[in-house]
Amino acid sequence: MKFEKKRASTKQNIPTASLPDIVFMLLLFFMVTTTLREVDVLVSFRLPEAKAIEKIENKRLVSYLWVGQDGRIQVNDSLTQLNEIQKIMYAKRVALPNVIISLRIDKSSQMGVVTDIQQELRKASCLRINYSTLLKI
Amino acid sequence: MITLKKKKLPDAEIPTSSMADISFLLLLFFLVSTVIDVDTGIGLTLPEFTPPEQQELVPISKDRLAAVLINENGDVLLNNEIIAIPQISKTLKPRIESKVDQPANKKLVVSVKTDRKTDYNLYIQALDQIKDAYFQVRSEYAINRLGKRFVDIDERSEEMKEIRDKIPITISIAEPEAIKK
Numbered sequence: 487m488k489f490e491k492k493r494a495s496t497k498q499n500i501p502t503a504s505l506p507d508i509v510f511m512l513l514l515f516f517m518v519t520t521t522l523r524e525v526d527v528l529v530s531f532r533l534p535e536a537k538a539i540e541k542i543e544n545k546r547l548v549s550y551l552w553v554g555q556d557g558r559i560q561v562n563d564s565l566t567q568l569n570e571i572q573k574i575m576y577a578k579r580v581a582l583p584n585v586i587i588s589l590r591i592d593k594s595s596q597m598g599v600v601t602d603i604q605q606e607l608r609k610a611s612c613l614r615i616n617y618s619t620l621l622k623i
Numbered sequence: 624m625i626t627l628k629k630k631k632l633p634d635a636e637i638p639t640s641s642m643a644d645i646s647f648l649l650l651l652f653f654l655v656s657t658v659i660d661v662d663t664g665i666g667l668t669l670p671e672f673t674p675p676e677q678q679e680l681v682p683i684s685k686d687r688l689a690a691v692l693i694n695e696n697g698d699v700l701l702n703n704e705i706i707a708i709p710q711i712s713k714t715l716k717p718r719i720e721s722k723v724d725q726p727a728n729k730k731l732v733v734s735v736k737t738d739r740k741t742d743y744n745l746y747i748q749a750l751d752q753i754k755d756a757y758f759q760v761r762s763e764y765a766i767n768r769l770g771k772r773f774v775d776i777d778e779r780s781e782e783m784k785e786i787r788d789k790i791p792i793t794i795s796i797a798e799p800e801a802i803k804k
Contacts, residue, residue, distance in 0.1 A: 593743055
């Protein structure tokens with residue numbers, strides 16, 4: 487008598503035909519959801535660290551202002567002078583009334599420049615600000 | 624008669640077996656190259672700008688004011704007592720707690736004042752301590768009175784509104800004094 491192993495008659499390979507479709511879906515999802523950086527940062531800065539920080543949920547409201555180690559100020563994608571901030575920020579505020587200005591200021595800066603910027607922001611009535619910091623671990 | 628048999632062409636097919644590999648490579652490229660940077664920081668609302676001639680001085684009683692002064696050497700003065708920056712949170716917390724049940728016009732106001740030459744990092748550290756004190760009070764309030772963790776409470780719920788009313792974060796940024804020459 488011949489013994490034969492019982493085998494299922496169905497094929498045993500995983501159907502991979504739809505794999506590219508699934509991966510393309512994932513790819514598209516990532517391509518759509520990620521926002522690429524729009525501006526080149528021209529100043530070098532290191533952010534301070536803090537514990538009690540909040541996340542900014544709505545990214546579309548955020549507008550950035552950089553202050554580098556050498557005290558240069560950048561708004562949008564160009565370096566600006568202190569006295570031009572008010573004009574630029576007022577235009578932003580008109581376009582987007584609840585704009586949040588995220589201040590990315592180098593941690594070795596002095597408070598003088600920070601206060602000057604804040605005064606300009608107040609004059610432009612951009613009152614919601616956020617001191618950008620990293621999470622202290 | 625010679626029958627001309629047409630040569631049978633093999634099935635024209637595009638090889639799709641490597642498609643998955645290619646798309647995985649693309650996917651990986653996007654996953655690696657995109658930076659999802661979450662903006663984190665210390666939020667603050669600046670006061671409206673009023674020209675100096677229109678400014679009014681509003682007296683604030685001593686017991687609701689906590690004045691934090693940071694000079695250019697990094698010394699911190701909290702209500703005329705010299706303390707270190709990591710102590711700010713501990714010192715402020717009982718004062719915030721004691722005013723939880725008081726009306727809105729009796730809440731604590733924290734005033735931060737710096738010199739023009741004060742280090743920005745120190746200012747952020749001090750602000751962090753103040754925020755930390757407020758957050759601690761808020762989360763304790765949420766657990767003790769509402770029975771929920773602060774992080775679990777929805778942004779727009781009534782409970783969050785109650786917490787915001789009871790423990791408002793009032794930080795006043797005073798203009799720095801011009802350096803005396």
